[in-house]
Amino acid sequence: MAMQEAGLLSQDDAPMPTEPEPVTATLSAKPSSRGRVIWRRLQHTPRFWIGASVLVLIVLLAIFGQFLTQWSPTDQDVDNMNYPPTIVHWFGTDILGHDLFAQIVSGLQKSLIIGFVAGPASTLIAGVVGATAGYLGGWGDKAIAWVIDLMLVLPAFFILVLLYPFTKGSWVVMMIFLAVTGWMIMAQVIRNQTRSLREREFVKGARYMGFSTWSVVRRHIIPNVASLLIIDATLGIAAMILAETSLSFFGFGVQPPAVSLGTLLADGQSAATTRPWLFLFPAGTLIVLLLAISLVGDALRDAIDPTSGVNRA
Structure with a gap:
């Protein structure tokens, strides 16, 4: 009896078995991709939002601006020739009675098309040529580098002036020439x-596995220099718009009856003091457009390479 009581007491006094604590599996956070990191940095960059917002508004103006006015770029209001801004003509009229707002919208369309096509196209050429030259090495690299150096000797503007007779007044052909003559500097960087x-090691491994030159360049080289290409394509848009404006300003670009920001600036420069609206509105539009693209490109550069802002400071 005593032994039973002792056994009971020992069972009662024995520590109760504790339930095993739930094992909380600590899942390692999935590392963010490079694109998400860049986007997160852009979200905290005010100048990116300012530039992107203004650029979107300008693009929308170029697309839908023609529906905001009753005038087309070729319409003439003979009763309001050379008139300052009014309710009927928001930006005024020129000496022939053309509505300046309608002409600026038409000029914006051409400038944006040229910039958004020629800029990335020039970057694409630079990436392919520079990556191919750097990967080949030897005589292939020297031959391509010689061509690049030869094209860099002559200023691009001078080359475009020489090629002007072959454009036959077509702004589409001029856009192609702008893309073909604007890739050399970035090609040197990519090279x-x-x-x-x-x-x-990963490039050597792909080469030893028998991949072709173009396959190695496309799969392994260009993705590793994509950040430089993205920045160059963004800033190249502004460069191509400015190049087109300069050519049209001097009479080597868009030809009448078509209009661009360059032709409007050329027509309004002689009246900048007497009829300032003819010059100020096209010039202001061009400045705001280039500034917006530059803000986006600058923010994108800092997001891709955070040390670039430190280096500039």
């Missing part, structure tokens, strides 16, 4: 970057 990437 130098590729020469260092060529000795990396």
Whole structure:
């Protein structure tokens, strides 16, 4: 009896078995992709939002601006020739009675098309040529580098002036020429970057596995210099718009009856002091457009390479 009581007491006094604590599996956070990191940085960059907002408004104006006015770029209001801004003509009229707002909208359309096509196209050429030259090395690299240096000797503007007779007044042909003559500097940068990437293990592995030159360049070289290409394509849009405006201003670009910001500036420069609206509205539109693109490109550069802002400071 005593032994039973002792056994009971020992069972009662024995520590109760505790339930195993739930094992909380700590899942390692999935590393963010480079694109998400860049986008997160852009979200905290005010100048990106300012530039992007203004650029979107300008693009919308170029697309839908023609529906905001009753006038077309070729319409003439003979009763209000050379008139300052009014309710009927928001930006005024020129000496022939053309509505300046309608002409600016038409000029914006051409400038934006040229910029958004020629800029990225020039960057694409630079990426392919520079990456191919840097990867090939040897005589292939020297031959391509010689062509690049030869094209850099002559200013691009001078080359475009020489090619003007072949454009036959077509702004589409001029856009192609702008893309073909604007890739050399970035090609040199990509070429130098590729020469260092060529000795990396993943490139050597792809070469030893029998991949062709173009396959290695497309799959391994260009993705590793994509950040430089993205920045160059963004800033190249502004450069191509400015190049088109300069050519049209001097009479080597868009030809009448078509209009661009360059032709409007050329027509309004002689009246900048007597009829300032003819010059100020096209000039202001061009400045705001280039500034918006530059803000976006500058923010994108800092988001891709955070040390660039430190280096500039």
